[in-house]
Amino acid sequence: NAGVMQNPRHLVRRRGQEARLRCSPMKGHSHVYWYRQLPEEGLKFMVYLQKENIIDESGMPKERFSAEFPKEGPSILRIQQVVRGDSAAYFCASSPEGQKLNEKLFFGSGTQLSVL
Amino acid sequence: GESVGLHLPTLSVQEGDNSIINCAYSNSASDYFIWYKQESGKGPQFIIDIRSNMDKRQGQRVTVLLNKTVKHLSLQIAATQPGDSAVYFCAVASGGSYIPTFGRGTSLIVHP
Numbered sequence: 001n002a003g004v005m006q007n008p009r010h011l012v013r014r015r016g017q018e019a020r021l022r023c024s025p026m027k028g029h030s031h032v033y034w035y036r037q038l039p040e041e042g043l044k045f046m047v048y049l050q051k052e053n054i055i056d057e058s059g060m061p062k063e064r065f066s067a068e069f070p071k072e073g074p075s076i077l078r079i080q081q082v083v084r085g086d087s088a089a090y091f092c093a094s095s096p097e098g099q100k101l102n103e104k105l106f107f108g109s110g111t112q113l114s115v116l
Numbered sequence: 117g118e119s120v121g122l123h124l125p126t127l128s129v130q131e132g133d134n135s136i137i138n139c140a141y142s143n144s145a146s147d148y149f150i151w152y153k154q155e156s157g158k159g160p161q162f163i164i165d166i167r168s169n170m171d172k173r174q175g176q177r178v179t180v181l182l183n184k185t186v187k188h189l190s191l192q193i194a195a196t197q198p199g200d201s202a203v204y205f206c207a208v209a210s211g212g213s214y215i216p217t218f219g220r221g222t223s224l225i226v227h228p
Binding site for chain 2 (some may be wrong): 004006033035040041042043044045046048056091093104105106107108109
């Protein structure tokens with residue numbers, strides 16, 4: 001049973017370009033969370049999704065950032081017109097369907113976004 | 117909202133010693149607490165959790181202690197090994213918000 005898969009592991013973009021980060025949850029998991037981690041800091045919540053629904057996006061910047069989790073395929077975190085301040089590690093986590101929502105999360109290895 | 121903080125950004129110990137990593141939280145309604153371990157270049161990995169109806173929970177070489185009176189929890193690692201070197205995060209959640217809030221992390225360095 002593969003864990004949470006994120007790709008790419010490293011993504012380099014120039015200012016103004018778009019970044020697309022992908023996350024495939026663990027098999028059987030239908031809850032996906034995206035977190036951002038800056039150097040030497042903790043993980044900051046961005047968005048929580050279930051299949052085809054955004055449940056909580058209170059941690060997502062209002063502009064340039066969007067997320068989706070379609071019925072088929074991975075969850076996508078999209079950052080438009082990237083700026084240097086977007087450089088960070090972006091982690092995806094998933095949790096099983098049917099469990100209490102405040103159960104432990106299973107994290108992927110992250111995507112390191114570097115904006116030149 | 118919830119704020120979560122660790123007392124020390126870095127903890128250095130000798131191999132074989134016991135390690136204690138501390139964490140404080142602000143929301144008295146918090147009822148679920150988790151410790152994660154993050155090795156370099158990897159995502160956080162679940163270590164142990166505890167709910168607010170407990171004061172102590174033990175795993176393999178790890179113990180989590182929860183003091184709800186002072187809103188403090190700790191992670192104790194017995195007989196620390198070089199493989200324990202990592203950044204440790206506490207995360208806190210409440211029934212009203214199912215999304216864990218993470219602290220900044222403590223870097224544990226184990227010297228052989």
